[in-house]
Every structure is written in structure tokens, then in C-alpha cells.
Amino acid sequence: xxxxxxxxxxxxxxxxxxxxxxxxxxxxxxxxxxxxxxxxxxxxxxxxxxxxxxxxxxxxxxxxxxxxxxxxxxxxxxxxxxxxxxxxxxxxxxxxxxxxxxxxxxxxxxxxxxxxxxxxxxxxxxxxxxxxxxxxxxxxxxxxxxxxxxxxxxxxxxxxxxxxxxxxx
Amino acid sequence: xxxxxxxxxxxxxxxxxxxxxxxxxxxxxxxxxxxxxxxxxxxxxxxxxxxxxxxxxxxxxxxxxxxxxxxxxxxxxxxxxxxxxxxxxxxxxxxxxxxxxxxxxxxxxxxxxxxxxxxxxxxxxxxxxxxxxxxxxxxxxxxxxxxxxxxxxxxxxxxxxxxxxxxxxxxxxxxxxxxxxxxxxxxxxxxxxxxxxxxxxxxxxxxxxxxxxxxxxxxxxxxxxxxxxxxxxxxxxxxxxxxxxxxxxxxxxxxxxxxxxxxxxxxxxxxxxxxxxxxxxxxxxxxxxxxxxxxxxxxxxxxxxxxxxxxxxxxxxxxxxxxxxxxxxxxxxxxxxxxxxxxxxxx
Numbered sequence: 001x002x003x004x005x006x007x008x009x010x011x012x013x014x015x016x017x018x019x020x021x022x023x024x025x026x027x028x029x030x031x032x033x034x035x036x037x038x039x040x041x042x043x044x045x046x047x048x049x050x051x052x053x054x055x056x057x058x059x060x061x062x063x064x065x066x067x068x069x070x071x072x073x074x075x076x077x078x079x080x081x082x083x084x085x086x087x088x089x090x091x092x093x094x095x096x097x098x099x100x101x102x103x104x105x106x107x108x109x110x111x112x113x114x115x116x117x118x119x120x121x122x123x124x125x126x127x128x129x130x131x132x133x134x135x136x137x138x139x140x141x142x143x144x145x146x147x148x149x150x151x152x153x154x155x156x157x158x159x160x161x162x163x164x165x166x167x168x169x
Numbered sequence: 170x171x172x173x174x175x176x177x178x179x180x181x182x183x184x185x186x187x188x189x190x191x192x193x194x195x196x197x198x199x200x201x202x203x204x205x206x207x208x209x210x211x212x213x214x215x216x217x218x219x220x221x222x223x224x225x226x227x228x229x230x231x232x233x234x235x236x237x238x239x240x241x242x243x244x245x246x247x248x249x250x251x252x253x254x255x256x257x258x259x260x261x262x263x264x265x266x267x268x269x270x271x272x273x274x275x276x277x278x279x280x281x282x283x284x285x286x287x288x289x290x291x292x293x294x295x296x297x298x299x300x301x302x303x304x305x306x307x308x309x310x311x312x313x314x315x316x317x318x319x320x321x322x323x324x325x326x327x328x329x330x331x332x333x334x335x336x337x338x339x340x341x342x343x344x345x346x347x348x349x350x351x352x353x354x355x356x357x358x359x360x361x362x363x364x365x366x367x368x369x370x371x372x373x374x375x376x377x378x379x380x381x382x383x384x385x386x387x388x389x390x391x392x393x394x395x396x397x398x399x400x401x402x403x404x405x406x407x408x409x410x411x412x413x414x415x416x417x418x419x420x421x422x423x424x425x426x427x428x429x430x431x432x433x434x435x436x437x438x439x440x441x442x443x444x445x446x447x448x449x450x451x452x453x454x455x456x457x458x459x460x461x462x463x464x465x466x467x468x469x470x471x472x473x474x475x476x477x478x479x480x481x482x483x484x485x486x487x488x489x490x491x492x493x494x495x496x497x498x499x500x501x502x503x504x505x506x507x508x509x510x511x512x513x514x515x516x
Contacts, residue, residue: 027479027480030479030480031475031476031479033479034212034475034478034479035475037211037212037213037214038208038211038212039211040214041214042211042214042215042216043214043215044214044215044216046216046219
């Protein structure tokens with residue numbers, strides 16, 4: 001029969017020689033291999049103390065961005081919520097009042113913005129969909145929690161610190 | 170001090186020695202569990218337990234504490250008395266063997282000669298054989314009393330395995346006895362101290378003894394009685410809490426004792442090369458001798474673990490074939506050759 005690849009190796013079905021039947025050389029060889037591994041570099045990363053470098057395109061927890069003057073960029077257009085395949089994002093829009101121009105960049109803003117991190121699959125579609133550069137995915141991942149409700153991240157969890165008010169951070 | 174015709178110092182000395190040996194075997198067994206996990210991890214390129222205490226050294230305490238606080242379950246349809254008797258026998262028998270092992274030469278404290286051996290009986294090896302073969306009762310009773318087919322299968326496996334491997338073990342030892350001409354472990358060690366270690370004269374006998382020791386301790390590659398993935402854990406399947414702990418612990422004590430025994434019978438026990446030329450005092454000699462024995466024992470414990478994480482388990486028919494058709498003829502041949510050589514030497 002014609003083989004599809006040249007990787008196939010015929011099985012050696014010759015009866016075992018006396019040396020092979022003794023097993024001792026084979027066992028000694030195997031023990032040599034395990035002894036070598038005893039002193040090899042370990043693959044374990046001691047996690048909380050040592051952290052592995054994330055890849056450049058790692059998609060972690062979301063952040064809501066601000067512009068250079070510390071105003072929220074999000075205009076609650078809902079494109080991220082539409083793009084989200086897991087339907088993890090909900091929001092409520094509100095109109096900017098006079099005198100709130102230093103808080104929100106445009107006339108409309110998100111009064112409520114929630115991402116359910118249990119539903120989120122970290123695909124990054126929201127980041128791609130956002131026309132205002134408001135949603136970004138950071139290099140942290142969701143911590144362990146005892147209750148489900150802790151995983152619903154609101155605006156206070158997502159917004160990055162205001163560069164104007166919390167300068168120096 | 171002799172009162173009521175009892176030598177009280179002798180009594181105190183023996184009680185202290187027994188407690189010491191018991192504590193030693195328990196501590197070594199405890200840290201064998203830690204060592205086992207470390208060796209397993211290192212061989213598999215992992216780090217092993219390292220969270221409880223420095224290098225995970227408190228891990229055995231955490232494990233023990235956990236086992237103590239676990240819920241104790243005795244199956245409804247089990248034989249309650251025998252169910253409790255099983256692990257008790259396993260533990261008792263495991264601790265008993267250490268009585269005849271000479272841990273070091275005699276020491277002198279306040280003019281008294283104290284032998285660091287609980288009992289220098291002239292049937293030392295026979296005693297060990299008798300006690301070790303009782304160990305299978307613990308497994309058998311525990312497995313049968315559980316009223317579970319897997320436990321029963323495992324204990325039947327254990328019984329036939331231990332009986333099968335006791336034969337070549339005994340035959341290997343007979344060759345050794347022909348060589349030394351004594352059953353007392355102390356005398357065997359003293360002979361090795363004066364001459365060469367027995368492994369030089371009995372390499373094949375040692376190999377057979379080693380393989381049989383693996384089988385007697387139910388260690389991989391002969392761990393069929395507790396094959397996790399075939400019998401859901403084997404004879405201790407229905408056990409929980411500290412009764413399970415006793416079964417597991419007995420295995421580690423057995424490992425320690427058989428390592429000490431191998432070191433004593435074939436590797437000079439507490440004797441080490443040139444020990445009599447160093448000019449040490451008697452007590453120092455005993456101390457260094459004890460350390461030598463301890464290091465040898467630890468090496469064999471490591472060897473047990475090393476083999477466990479290298480070789481996969483035998484199939485049951487392979488196990489039986491190895492025992493009856495390979496080891497027993499080999500042991501018989503070894504015995505015949507040793508006998509012939511001894512006969513020629515003495516004539």
C-alpha cells in the first residue's frame with residue numbers, strides 16, 4: 001500500500017533478544033533518563049512571585065479610556081455591545097448637562113456601563129468596534145472572587161484614573 | 170541498679186531505645202511522603218510542594234492534619250471490627266520490624282554498655298520474615314471487611330503477590346545465610362565490618378532481594394494492590410480519614426525498614442570502610458556508624474522513589490511470571506552456586 005507520508009515507521013516485530021528479555025539494561029537506561037531530568041531546569045513558574053511576560057497582543061480586562069484633559073471618551077453609542085458575541089456589555093446613555101464639559105468629551109455619555117466578566121470571552125471585538133478609542137483591553141486578568149456579582153464591572157472599576165485630578169499616579 | 174531482681178536501667182534504656190526507633194521510623198516515613206512528592210516533581214520537571222514552610226517542609230504536617238480532620242466513614246455493610254483491625258495490623262506490623270535492626274554499635278554511657286539494637290535475637294532474619302508476612306493480613310482483612318469488590322480484588326492480588334515474592338526473597342536470603350552462617354543481624358554486620366560488604370559476594374542475591382522488597386512493599390512497578398487506575402485505589406478504597414492515613418503511612422514505614430534491612434544485609438549496615446582505622450572513640454564510632462546506616466537507608470528510599478517514577482506497572486500475569494518463572498529459578502541457582510562455593514572453600 002502506498003503511504004501518504006514518509007513518516008510511517010514499520011513496527012519491529014522480531015522476537016526479543018536475551019539482553020532485551022533481561023530488562024535490566026532497558027530499566028537502567030530509563031532510570032538514567034529520569035536521573036537526568038532530576039537536575040534539569042524546571043518548567044514551573046512560581047506564579048504569584050514570578051509572572052510570565054504577556055504577549056504583545058494579550059487581551060486582558062477592559063479599561064475605559066479618558067482623553068488628554070481627563071474627560072471620558074465613551075459616548076454610549078452601543079457599538080461595543082452590538083459587537084460583543086457574548087453579550088457581556090450593557091450601558092445606559094445620558095445627556096451632558098451644561099457645566100459638565102470637563103467630565104465628558106461629547107454631548108452624550110454613558111451613565112452606566114457594565115461588563116460582565118463571567119460572560120466576556122476576551123475576544124477584543126469591543127476594542128475593535130469602538131469609534132472613540134474608549135474601550136481598551138489591558139494586560140491584567142480577572143482575579144478570583146467568592147461571589148458572582150463581583151465579576152460585573154461597573155464604570156468605577158473600568159475607568160482609568162483621571163490624569164488631571166490624580167496627577168502623579 | 171537492681172531492684173526486685175529487675176535491672177531497671179536496662180528497662181529504661183530499652184524503653185528509650187524503642188521510643189527512639191519508633192519516632193525515627195515515623196519521622197522518616199513522614200518525610201518520605203514529602204520526599205516522594207519532591208522526587209516525583211523533579212523527575213517530571215516540576216518544583217513539587219513548596220508553599221507550606223521553607224521548601225514545603227511542613228507539607229507532611231499539613232497532610233497529616235488534613236487526614237485527621239477528615240470525616241470518618243465506615244461502610245454500612247462492612248464488618249466494623251475487621252474494618253478497624255485492618256489498618257491497625259498494617260501499622261503495627263510495619264513498626265515491629267525495626268526491633269531487630271542494629272542501628273549502631275554499642276555505646277558506653279556512665280560505664281554501661283548500651284547496645285543500639287532493640288533486640289539482638291539470634292533469629293533476627295526469621296523474625297523479620299515472620300512479621301513481614303503478617304503485613305499481608307492487614308491488607309487482606311482491610312480489603313475483605315470493606316465489602317467492596319475492588320477492595321477484595323486488590324487484597325487477593327496483594328495476598329498472592331506477597332506470597333509469590335516471599336519465596337525468592339527467602340531463597341536469596343538462604344544464600345546469604347550460607348555465606349555468613351548466622352541469622353543474627355548484628356553478627357552479619359560485624360562480619361561485613363571485618364571483611365567486605367555482602368553485596369560483593371552476593372550481587373545476584375541482592376538484586377533478587379531488591380526486586381522482592383519492591384513487591385513486598387507494594388511499590389511500583391509492583392503496586393497492583395493499590396493500582397489507582399485499575400481498582401480505584403485498591404484495598405484502601407473504602408477507607409477515609411486517619412485509617413486511610415495508617416495504610417499509606419504503613420507503606421512508607423515498610424519502605425524505610427526494608428531500605429534499612431537492605432543496607433544492613435548487603436551494604437554493611439552501620440559499618441563503613443576504614444571505620445576502625447580512624448581512631449575514633451567508641452561513642453563517636455557508634456554515632457558515625459549510625460549516620461552511615463542512615464545515609465545508606467536514605468539512598469535506598471530514594472532508589473524506591475526513583476524506580477517508582479521511572480517504570481510503569483506490571484500486568485498481573487507478567488508479575489506472576491516474573492516471580493515464579495524468573496526469580497525463583499534464579500534464586501535457586503544462586504543458592505546452589507553459593508552452596509557449592511562454600512562447600513569447596515571449607516574443604
